[in-house]
Amino acid sequence: MLAALCATLGRTLDLELFLLPLMPAVAALPAIGRPSMRAVPAAGAAALAGVGVLGWGARPVNVVAALAGVLAVTALVRTAARRSRRQETKIARLGRLAQVTQAAVLPRPPESVGGVRLDARYLAATPGATVGGDICGAERTPFGVRLLIGDVSGKGLDVVATAAETLHIWRELAHHEASLAGIALRMDTSVTRIHHHDGFVTALLINVYDDGRVELLSCGHPPPLLVRGGRASWLSGLDATAPLGLMRMVEDRCPTAVVHPAPGDWLLLCTDGVAECRNPDGEFYPLAERLTSLCGREPTVVLDALEADLARYRDTGSRDDAMMLLIRPPNRQPSA
Known part of the structure; x- marks a missing residue:
């Protein structure tokens, strides 16, 4: 032309x-x-x-x-x-x-494990990446369904390697340790070895028992959100111990909490990249309020909406990896 x-x-x-x-x-x-x-x-x-x-x-x-x-x-x-x-x-x-390679190193959990429905989302701090320092896992074990969500301290490729090794250690322990405290203490020793005493991992360990009970242990990790009756609120009564790799500072104290989910209850687990997300004005992301406004929708739709909302909200100058894991325990009640 x-x-x-x-x-x-x-x-x-x-x-x-x-x-x-x-x-x-x-x-x-x-x-x-x-x-x-x-x-x-x-x-x-x-x-x-x-x-x-x-x-x-x-x-x-x-x-x-x-x-x-x-x-x-x-x-x-x-x-x-x-x-x-x-x-x-x-x-x-x-x-x-x-x-x-990323999927092989840090695979995402399946949609269902032992009757527990799972939906996960991950927002990497590095554009284009699908893995980072945030980890999650789900295993069907002789002790029930065990879940993990965690955040490895540090930045760069070394964090990905540490995260993959931490997840592998948890998977092995989940099938052999009878208690969440036992898993946490042995992981604490392993993380100390991996990080060479200069790093740590925040983690939330969960055991969903066959009778419907949900036991939780927080190692310096944000508590989950409980969605019940159309309202989302931070779970109370869960005292956090020190992050993995630093438990020597609290003399290996590992308190747990037990929740009895009602039919239709959800639990939303998240890492610091969500719980401590701030906008350019320094204001925290109102996760509980946003989640409450989305109640009644399908979990996949809820996480899609939260993921898009977080991407718009968070400060581009101080981004962190962010992970969300929504779990729906089976509708079983403990026997009398």
């Missing part, structure tokens, strides 16, 4: 000698932005046609120079387009490989 316009104006206004040298620039137009393999030959053909129109009656040396310029520019742009396409393909493959 541009070549035709230049050629038409050139012939009409007798500006052939002025516009003829511009034809190589027309051939270079596809290089603006992302070079397209289809646009390159089209632009080159249009530029050659423009040279033919504008060069009619011009000095041969000018026509030859314009033709050579168009062909050279077309070849260069075509080479750049091919290189760009190969690079995009390589990046796409690496992205898919990274997603598979």
